Amino acid sequence: MLADEALSLFAGHQYSQNRSEHTVVAYQTDLGQFFRFAALEQGVEPESLTVDVIDVYIVRSFLGVLAEHGLARKSMARKLAALRSFFKFLCRKEILEINPVQRVASPKLGRKLPHFLYLDQVEGLLKASDCTKLLGSRDQVIMELLYGSGLRVSELVGLNRENLDLENGLIRVLGKGNKERVIPVTNYAIQAIESYLKMRSDHNPVLLLNYKGTRLSDRSIRRILNKLVAKVSLEQHVHPHMLRHSFATHLLDGGADLRSVQELLGHQKLSSTQIYTHLTRERVKEVYVEAHPRAKNRNIP
Known part of the structure; x- marks a missing residue:
């Protein structure tokens, strides 16, 4: 299945789960960024990328590039969460047999204390x-x-x-x-x-x-x-x-x-x-x- 088709299918699923418009758009943005990276790694145009070529090494490379560009760990964890949800959905729908994100560890987050008013x-x-x-x-x-x-x-x-x-x-x-x-x-x-x-x-x-x-x-x-x-x-x-x-x-x-x-x-x-x-x-x-x-x-x- 083409990545774009899978993204549309996933968006429909999220709407059926009563996810907010903000959440769906955020997931689509993060996943779109990942698939543009994956297409570059595979040497193909983004519109011809298929989800079955994605493996754990591409996911790890993606996170590595994000880290090199100084992206905060919290933002990296959010993008990884989007990938987890997406590929878990594809496996549940039997579109994929292997979840490429399953063996990818989440970045450790330092917990920030929330700010409050006196x-x-x-x-x-x-x-x-x-x-x-x-x-x-x-x-x-x-x-x-x-x-x-x-x-x-x-x-x-x-x-x-x-x-x-x-x-x-x-x-x-x-x-x-x-x-x-x-x-x-x-x-x-x-x-x-x-x-x-x-x-x-x-x-x-x-x-x-x-x-x-x-x-x-x-x-x-x-x-x-x-x-x-x-x-x-x-x-x-x-x-x-x-x-x-x-x-x-x-x-x-x-x-x-x-x-x-x-x-x-x-x-x-x-x-x-x-x-x-x-x-x-x-x-x-x-x-x-x-x-x-x-x-x-x-x-x-």
Whole structure:
């Protein structure tokens, strides 16, 4: 089978699995880059490349070239994940008998600690919206849900009115892999949502609307946050996911148990949530070094 045909078949499969447009395009981009490299290695035109000529050595050469060009390990791991999914699919469909990626090891990733905001910084952002105006009232809802409930941006923009159970202080969100979870909302968020909906004169089922009356996009959320950050003069770069990181960090600082935080965040694996315990440990070390007379001016192992 031609590589282009296999790519189209794989894209159709991903759409049937309810993968987002962003995910499908990202996979197609990474796989397209790989097949252009493979065609060059085989000395053929990309449009005439077939998937059966791909072997483990081509995959390893591809990763080697990416490393030589200084591509970050995280990006290499993402491209390798795309190749794994693609060739696993072809083997399952019996288009290929041997998976050329099966014996390729993933690059080891150094785990980066997520960035978060301190409580006073978050409070500044929560007070930055002009709630006397419709869009300002909407922006307040955005901030209260991103920080108060730890929503992903995709979960936030996907909310409809029917997902709200304000009487019981709950919302229903659709997370990664189309997994639904019910999470609590703060009284501040409930008040912000009720005020925002009272100011609207429409019956649109979508919760968060732009000035045109259509659903907000992920990019719109980033623009709104950037405006609020500029308004309170925060010097550091702040992205929406940082509010989710802050939500988890502040919960653990306040004594929440790891399993509960995992449930609230919608993490499938506990290891994904455990990264936040490293943040709290680092902060404890900082406080110790700064406050204890015997610990000042020395590094804590």
